[in-house]
Structure formats: structure tokens, C-alpha cells
Amino acid sequence: MRTEDLTGLPEGVPEALCDEGIAELYPPQAAAVEAGVTDGDSVVASVPTASGKTLIAELAMLSAVQRGGKALYIVPLRALASEKKAEFERWEEFGVTVGVSTGNYESDGEWLATRDIIVATSEKVDSLIRNNAPWIDDLTCVVADEVHLVDDRNRGPTLEVTLAKLRRINAGLQTVALSATVGNADTVAEWLDAELVQSDWRPIDLKMGVHFRNAVNFGDGSQREVQTDRSEKAESALVADALDETDDEGNRGSSLVFVNSRRNAESSAKRLASVTESRLTGDERADLAELAEEIRQVSDADTSDDLADVVAKGSAFHHAGLASEHRSLVEQAFRDRLIKVVSATPTLAAGVNTPSRRVIVRDWRRYDGDAGGMKPLDTLEVHQMCGRAGRPGLDPYGEAILLANDSETMDELFERYVWADPEPVRSKLAAEPALRTHLLATVASGFATTRDALLEFLDQTLYATQTEKSGRLEEVTDSVLDYLHANDFLDRDDGTLKATNIGHTVSRLYLDPMSAAEIIDGLEDGPRGTSKSASASRSRPAAAGSTASADGDEETAGFQTASELAGDATEDDSETDDADTADTGDEFTELGLYHLVCRTPDMYQLYLKSGDKTTYTELNYEHEDELLGRAPTEWQEAEFEDWLSALKTAKLLDDWASEVDEDRICERYGVGPGDIRGKVETAEWLLRAGEQLAQELDLPVVPVRRARKRIEYGVREELLDLAGVRNVGRKRARRLFEAGIESRVDLRDADKSVVLAALRGREKTAERILENVGRQDPSMETVEADSETAAEAA
Ligand code: ADP
Structure with a gap:
């Protein structure tokens, strides 16, 4: 199908597509048009990476706008929101306006109401629905990018519930869901009442294979000799091999290497720098030296220097510990082919929209805390990494290569990844932490006012589509309702469910109700060294399955709902300090308050290494008078360990607020600058929420605000006034x-x-x-x- 034959789009759009080099639709795109994507019909497109899913979404949104409607594009990562917005802004010359939801719903509200296309993360959309953003009612088209992420334990339920709510608010809403190739796209289509477009088509062929000894053995039976000697790792040999082959334009082939931890990304980049360095031209060296200098300026932490050192040699690493400026500089330079190889951790790879001639999946196992050891990656995940291989128009085919040390592993890799079909996606909604948050929101925003109505709403989710028996969902729903009621977030007189005032606040603040309960209890109890702590707190039954988790070396940035929404309540509060000085709350210390918010399930705590246990047990006893609420005893092993992880995280925040140097903090806690920022943002958001809860419940506000401002600026108290001045x-x-x-x-x-x-x-x-x-x-x-x-x- 030719683009000039497309109808129903704003005038000039088909011609503009031709000018971009898109004269002919790719087959899956044509199939989506056949399925009615430009006529307002719902479509689920399950096609491989890089086969033009974004254009399917654009065609849907542009035709919706042409019909006088309004479209929402839901992205999985905050970093992708601005990228997509910039991409869609090229349609502004045809009268289509674009906006991205930045997080501050109050200032966003009116402005976004005037935009034709809005881009936001699912957490943001969920929050906008909870806060009754008026334009939600006007939507006629919603696009869910990477919809297979409903399978994600942490974030999937939010996407699932958000889609269900949007479809309930707007009857007949066109739903376009873009998915990687998954095992059960038909179920997803059934859930969304959508036409299914499913295809294995790719713009360039992908050859997947396994390197063993001196050759890559591809799935199609072909072989490519890549010699490795004992002194050289296969990884280096494969990167060198790609670099030594130039394309028609004289460009050397670049590689993307996937590894399983940050440390591995950094050491791999260092090793590969010696491969790239000897293959650079003089001009490239000069440009890279300049880029390295720019990277050094981003922050004064060691990571900046480490990254700059390898970049100067044409190599780079990419993981969640990097500052976002670092990440975008690396991505741009890789796209410009200045950086020749990037060693990346898998989760972040979702953000690197950068085709590369060769993809090397070096680590196919990753540490999994729940499994207590190394676990193979899902086929779906490996296929998505491999999908990054091949640059359309430049390479004859893309090459994705796994590495094996022995023939048994080679066989396993073929079975598991090269020959295998991706797994089906499965709803994770029935997990208690997810339901706790979403059921309160569903009641608070008036979607359901009885238990039956709640179950009926849940019936519109993927979970219900996938489950024959509704028993499990009913069971968890009842236990969650009990929890919410026991904590005064919910009233249920005569069978009617109603959020209490504080329940409404918790839902609007986007807190996990369990985080809110922890914060309220802590503020009510006060530090253990004061008389307050003697008073028993309201009885709160513990809910099972707290989401608290130690992230250690795992990649979590971009997946923290907390930091996603950290900007939500941003307001100028510089002058409000003295409003409620009656309660000075002098007995509260910063460390005590940081520890309190670090204990909530909304904070990803630092990992407690073996040597840390003694250090933080000592610190715990040293500061026990400052900590809020009741500490578990050392005999309650798991709880006590959580308590110490929270203390370690709180100590990082306390160091930051005491003006300890960034690189010193990185060293002390084994983190990168990006982690410090992530923790600071999350804590800032939780403390801001704490201020609001305290205000409503007549608990001390002033110390919470002081603690929040001190981490916001990273300064001691005497600098608060000065540090608040811009620049x-x-x-x-x-x-x-x-x-x-x-x-x-x-x-x-x-x-x-x-x-x-x-x-x-x-x-x-x-x-x-x-x-x-x-x-x-x-x-x-x-x-x-x-x-x-x-x-x-x-
Ligand atoms: P996906 O979202 O499926 O991973 P993208 O939408 O990012 O893939 O598309 C990959 C690339 O293909 C983009 O650079 C896009 O401009 C290009 N592209 C998309 N559709 C066409 C087409 N019909 N003809 C030529 N190039 C296309």
C-alpha cells in the first residue's frame, strides 16, 4: 500500500511521509490500515522490534485528530515520553498540537486540554484519572506502547488498570496496542476488543546465532569464522570483526553488547575500548575527546570520569546508574556512529533506540533475588535485544549473537532462544500490593461503590480474560478491602464503599496505601526517645506481599513509580515555611524521617551487603532514639534486615543532606550518581506526601518539610535559604x-x-x-x- 493512497489524515501528511522516505507501507502497517486503524477501529499489533510500530500509532492518532478527536500515547518509560513527543511534533506544521504530561497535573490540566496528542507514562495517566483531569473524558484514541509489559510484576498492573479505566470512561474508545511478538497476542486482542495484526515480518533479515570456539553458527545453517585466541575474549573478537567490515559508505560496523550488571557493563566497555581505540581516525579521536570533556562536566562523580575515559577511545557503557545527560550523550553519539560499541544492561536497552549492525548478548542469565540465584532471561527479552540488530538501508542483515563456552551451552542457547517462540504475557493484577493501590483508587474516584461493582470492573481486565475461575480475585479483593478499612482509608457502612478523606488524599498522592499507613504511624508514634512513642499506634494489620525490594545491582530506574511521579505535587512553597510553626516537632531528626520513608514499599532500598549488617546494626543502636515506630527485634531476621536496608538508604540521604561530596557517596554506598538522584527524588516525593498527610491529620508538619527541603537541595539547614535560589x-x-x-x-x-x-x-x-x-x-x-x-x- 502506498502512503499517498492513505485517506482520513490531515492534509499534507501523506506527502510528508513520502518526503521522509516512507513511500510504501511496511506489510504490518498495511495490515493495520486494512484492519481499520485509520477509521477509528481498535487494533493490537504484535510485530517484531523495528518493523514500524510507531507509524501504526501515528496513523491512528492523526486520523483521530482529523475527525475532531483527541489522542493519548502511553509510553513505558519516562525517558521515552520526551523522545516520542519530539517525534510527533513534526506533525505540528499540519495543525496537530502535541504535549507531554510533565507530572504537575494542576498546571498540566488546562494546557493539556488544548493539545491534540498527549504523551504520558501509565503511572502519570493513572494519576491524572485519580485527579479528575478534565480532558480524559475527551479522548477518542489511546495507544499503549509495549503493551506486553502488562506482564511486568511492578508496573504491569498499572498499565492494565489504566487501560480498563480509560475504556470504561470513554465508551467506544479506539484502543491501539503495540506489542513485541508474544505467545498470546490473540488474548490481548480479545481483552481489548481489538482486531489482531500479527506478523514476523522485519525490514531487514535478522540472523540469530551462537558463537562457539572460532565461529558463529547461525540459525539458518550458515557460519562465520571469528577467530578467538586464548588471550582474547569472544566478545572483543566479535566487536573487532564487525568494526573491520566497512559498508558501502565506508562506515565500520558498530556493536551493542548486553550484559547483566552495571559492573559488567563498565568492565566490558573498558575492555572493548582497547579494540575500538586502534580503529579510530584522527577526526574521530578529536570529536571523541570533545565529547569526553562534555561527559566529564556532567557531574563530579567517578562515573563521569570512567565514562569519559572509555568514550575518548570510542567505547561506552549504559546503565541506570548514569545521569540522564550521560545517557543521552552516549545514545546520540552511538547513533552518529562516533561511539563504536555500547555495553548495556538489558532494562535500559528499551530506551536505546539505536540500531546497530551487530548485537551481542553476552550474559543470558541474571541474578534473581526471588529465585535466589542466576536465572535465564525470558525468550521475549532476548528477542527484543536481538531485534536491535541491523540498520535499514545500510546493512544487508542484522546479526544477533549469543556466546557459548561449550557445546552443551550452545545447544541450550539454540533451544532456548534461537529456535524458541516468545512466552505468552500473563496479567500480574491479582498480586496484593497492586490491588491495594488500584482498589482504593477505583473506589476513591467513584468507579465502583460496592464490592460487586468493584468485581465487575475487575472483570474488564486482562486478568479476568485470562482466568476461568474468579475465586482468586475475589479472595484477594476481600483481604485488600479489609486492610483498607482497618487503616481508615475506606468506609463500608451498609455495603457501600466510600473512601475516607485521608483515603482520598492517599489515592490522589499516588501512594501505596501501605506507604501512607507506615508514614502516618511513624509520625503518630514519634521517635522512640520521646514520650509520644509510648502511645500505641492505631492497629494496622500487616498486608502480605509488600513491594519493598532491594535493587542492588539490578536496573530499576525508570521503573520506579515513585520517582515517575515525584514531580506531581511540585509547587512553590518557598514562602510558606512559617505558616505552622506552632508545632516545631523538635524531637524529629532528619535521619529518623528518612528512615521512615525508606521503610515504605514505594522506596527501593539499597542492598545490604554481608559486611553491612554489622555496620548498620551498630548504627541502629547508636540512633535508636531517633528512629520512628517500633523496631523489629534481631530475632525477626527478615524484618530486621529490611529495617537495616532502610537505614542504609536513609544514611545515604542523610549524607546527601549533610553536603557530603557526590563521589564520596558513590564510593561509600557502591552506587552511581543516577542512583543518588533516584533515591533523592523518591524521598522528596514521599516526604512531600508526608507533609500533606501530617497537615490533614494534625501531625507535625514542620520537621517533615525541613527534612524534605534538605534533601531537595542537598544542604545543611543553614544553607536552605541560599540553595533555593536558581542556579x-x-x-x-x-x-x-x-x-x-x-x-x-x-x-x-x-x-x-x-x-x-x-x-x-x-x-x-x-x-x-x-x-x-x-x-x-x-x-x-x-x-x-x-x-x-x-x-x-x-
Ligand atoms: P518499532 O517501534 O516497531 O520498533 P519504529 O517505529 O521505531 O519500529 O521504526 C523503525 C524505523 O523504521 C524508523 O526509523 C522508521 O522511520 C522506519 N520506518 C517505519 N515505517 C517505514 C516504512 N513504511 N518505510 C520506510 N521506513 C519506515
Whole structure:
């Protein structure tokens, strides 16, 4: 089917597609049009990676807008939201407006109502529904990208419930679900009342194979000799082999290497740097040196230097410990073929939209806490990594290669991945933590007001489609309702379910009810060193299956609902500090409050290494008077270990709020700068939620706010005022303070040469900061003459 024959799209769109080089639809795209995707019909497209799923979504959304409707595109990762928005913005010249939900629903609300296409994560959409965003009612088309992620234990239920709710709010809503090739796409289509488009077609052939000894054995029976000697790992030999082959345009073949941990990504990148370095041109070396410098500037942590060192040689690593600026610099340079090889962890690979001639799946097993050991990756996951191989128009075919050390492993890899079909997706909704959150929200937003109505709503989920007997769902529903009622989040007089005021707040704040209960209890109890703690807290039955988990070396960034929504309640609160000083809450310390929020299931705690146990047990006894609520005893082993993991995480936050250097923190806790930011964002969000709960329940607000601001800026209390000025930050605030400038007022009136000296002679920065603090004459020109002496004096 030719694109110029497409109908129902805004004028000019088919021509623009032709100009982009899309003159002919790919077969799965044509099948989706046949199935009515441009006529408002629902479609599930289950096709391989890189076979043009995005265009199917675009055709659906553009034709919906042309009919006067409004479309929502749900992405699985926050990082992908801005990427997709930028992609869709090319339709603005044809009158189609695009917006991305940034998280602050209050300011988002009205503006998004004017957009034709809105991009958001499923958590964001869920939150918008809970907060009654008015434009939700106007939607006529919803697209779910990577819908197979309903299978994800942590995030799947939110996507599932969100789709069910949207379809309930808007009868006849066109639903377009994009999926990798999965074992049961027909069930997904049945659930969404959609036409199924299923295909194995790919724009370039993919050859999958296994490297063993001196050759790659491909699934199609062909072989490629790749010699490895004992001193060289197969990984290096395969990367070198791809690089030594140039395409018609003289470009060397790049590789993407998947490994199972951050540490492995970093060591692999280091090893591969010696392979790439010797194959660079002079121009490439110069460009890479510049890029490396840019990477070094991003943060002062060791990771910056480590990454810059390998990038200068044409290699890179990519994982959740990196700052997002790092990640995008690496992705762009890999797309520009400047970086020749990237060693990445699998979860993050979802974000790297970068075809590469060769994909090497080096580690096909990963540590799994639940299984207590190494576990093979799912076929679906490995197929998705392999799908990144091959650059359309440049490579004759893509090559995806697994590595084997012996012939038995080779056989296993063929069975498990090369020949195998991907697994079916299965709903994870019946897990208690998921239902706890979603049932409260469903009642609070008035979707269901009786137990029967609730079960009827749940009947519209994939879970119900996949389960013959409804017994399990009823059972969990009842136990969750008991929990919500016992914690005063829900009333159920005469069979009517109604959220209490605090229940409404918890749902709007997007907290797991169990997190809210923990925070409320902690604030009610107070520190153990005070009389408050003697009063018994409200009785709260513990719910089974807390979602709390230690992430250790696992990849979790982008999967934390907490940080996803951290921006939700962003407000300018700089002037509200003194509003409720009646309750100073002096007995609360920062460490105690950080520990409290780190104990909630919404925080991914740091992993407790074997040596850590003694360290944090000691720290626990040292600070036991500050910690809130009742501690488990050492005999309650699992609970006590959770308590210590929370303490370790809290200590990281406390270090950050005490101005400990970023690289020192990275070293002390074995984390990267991206982890620090992730923990800080999550804690900030939880403490902000804590402030609201405290306000409503008449519990101490001031200490919670202080603790929140201190991690927000990463400073001690005396710097809070200064650090809040835009462009100041923790380091500059400290230097200004040391120069005698202790507050915003001081800064506004300060001698310019002192400011300049404290800012190490950076004129532009000084001007910007003075302007931000409201100085009438921020220009530094007048002090130029003094600046050098002043800088010297400092
Ligand atoms: P997926 O989402 O299935 O992984 P994408 O939508 O990202 O794949 O498409 C991969 C690439 O193929 C994109 O660069 C896109 O511009 C290109 N593409 C999509 N459809 C066509 C087409 N019909 N003809 C040529 N190129 C296409």
C-alpha cells in the first residue's frame, strides 16, 4: 500500500511521509490500515522490534485528530515520553498540537486540554484519572506502547488498570496496542476488543546465532569464522570483526553488547575500548575527546570520569546508574556512529533506540533475588535485544549473537532462544500490593461503590480474560478491602464503599496505601526517645506481599513509580515555611524521617551487603532514639534486615543532606550518581506526601518539610535559604556562605566582587544568580577590574 493512497489524515501528511522516505507501507502497517486503524477501529499489533510500530500509532492518532478527536500515547518509560513527543511534533506544521504530561497535573490540566496528542507514562495517566483531569473524558484514541509489559510484576498492573479505566470512561474508545511478538497476542486482542495484526515480518533479515570456539553458527545453517585466541575474549573478537567490515559508505560496523550488571557493563566497555581505540581516525579521536570533556562536566562523580575515559577511545557503557545527560550523550553519539560499541544492561536497552549492525548478548542469565540465584532471561527479552540488530538501508542483515563456552551451552542457547517462540504475557493484577493501590483508587474516584461493582470492573481486565475461575480475585479483593478499612482509608457502612478523606488524599498522592499507613504511624508514634512513642499506634494489620525490594545491582530506574511521579505535587512553597510553626516537632531528626520513608514499599532500598549488617546494626543502636515506630527485634531476621536496608538508604540521604561530596557517596554506598538522584527524588516525593498527610491529620508538619527541603537541595539547614535560589545549588551556596553571604537578603545586597570571588570568577554565573535573587543591577562589568584580585583573595 502506498502512503499517498492513505485517506482520513490531515492534509499534507501523506506527502510528508513520502518526503521522509516512507513511500510504501511496511506489510504490518498495511495490515493495520486494512484492519481499520485509520477509521477509528481498535487494533493490537504484535510485530517484531523495528518493523514500524510507531507509524501504526501515528496513523491512528492523526486520523483521530482529523475527525475532531483527541489522542493519548502511553509510553513505558519516562525517558521515552520526551523522545516520542519530539517525534510527533513534526506533525505540528499540519495543525496537530502535541504535549507531554510533565507530572504537575494542576498546571498540566488546562494546557493539556488544548493539545491534540498527549504523551504520558501509565503511572502519570493513572494519576491524572485519580485527579479528575478534565480532558480524559475527551479522548477518542489511546495507544499503549509495549503493551506486553502488562506482564511486568511492578508496573504491569498499572498499565492494565489504566487501560480498563480509560475504556470504561470513554465508551467506544479506539484502543491501539503495540506489542513485541508474544505467545498470546490473540488474548490481548480479545481483552481489548481489538482486531489482531500479527506478523514476523522485519525490514531487514535478522540472523540469530551462537558463537562457539572460532565461529558463529547461525540459525539458518550458515557460519562465520571469528577467530578467538586464548588471550582474547569472544566478545572483543566479535566487536573487532564487525568494526573491520566497512559498508558501502565506508562506515565500520558498530556493536551493542548486553550484559547483566552495571559492573559488567563498565568492565566490558573498558575492555572493548582497547579494540575500538586502534580503529579510530584522527577526526574521530578529536570529536571523541570533545565529547569526553562534555561527559566529564556532567557531574563530579567517578562515573563521569570512567565514562569519559572509555568514550575518548570510542567505547561506552549504559546503565541506570548514569545521569540522564550521560545517557543521552552516549545514545546520540552511538547513533552518529562516533561511539563504536555500547555495553548495556538489558532494562535500559528499551530506551536505546539505536540500531546497530551487530548485537551481542553476552550474559543470558541474571541474578534473581526471588529465585535466589542466576536465572535465564525470558525468550521475549532476548528477542527484543536481538531485534536491535541491523540498520535499514545500510546493512544487508542484522546479526544477533549469543556466546557459548561449550557445546552443551550452545545447544541450550539454540533451544532456548534461537529456535524458541516468545512466552505468552500473563496479567500480574491479582498480586496484593497492586490491588491495594488500584482498589482504593477505583473506589476513591467513584468507579465502583460496592464490592460487586468493584468485581465487575475487575472483570474488564486482562486478568479476568485470562482466568476461568474468579475465586482468586475475589479472595484477594476481600483481604485488600479489609486492610483498607482497618487503616481508615475506606468506609463500608451498609455495603457501600466510600473512601475516607485521608483515603482520598492517599489515592490522589499516588501512594501505596501501605506507604501512607507506615508514614502516618511513624509520625503518630514519634521517635522512640520521646514520650509520644509510648502511645500505641492505631492497629494496622500487616498486608502480605509488600513491594519493598532491594535493587542492588539490578536496573530499576525508570521503573520506579515513585520517582515517575515525584514531580506531581511540585509547587512553590518557598514562602510558606512559617505558616505552622506552632508545632516545631523538635524531637524529629532528619535521619529518623528518612528512615521512615525508606521503610515504605514505594522506596527501593539499597542492598545490604554481608559486611553491612554489622555496620548498620551498630548504627541502629547508636540512633535508636531517633528512629520512628517500633523496631523489629534481631530475632525477626527478615524484618530486621529490611529495617537495616532502610537505614542504609536513609544514611545515604542523610549524607546527601549533610553536603557530603557526590563521589564520596558513590564510593561509600557502591552506587552511581543516577542512583543518588533516584533515591533523592523518591524521598522528596514521599516526604512531600508526608507533609500533606501530617497537615490533614494534625501531625507535625514542620520537621517533615525541613527534612524534605534538605534533601531537595542537598544542604545543611543553614544553607536552605541560599540553595533555593536558581542556579545556586549546594556547592555554590556553601562557598557564598563561607564568604559571609548567609541569606537571600545578604546576596541581594552583597558586594559584587565578593560574590564573584565566591563563584570563582565566573561572571556569567554571578550575573544570572544576582538576577535570580532580584538584584536591580546584576551586571558584573563594573567589577571586572577587581575580580582577579578578589578571586585570588578567595
Ligand atoms: P518499532 O517501534 O516497531 O520498533 P519504529 O517505529 O521505531 O519500529 O521504526 C523503525 C524505523 O523504521 C524508523 O526509523 C522508521 O522511520 C522506519 N520506518 C517505519 N515505517 C517505514 C516504512 N513504511 N518505510 C520506510 N521506513 C519506515
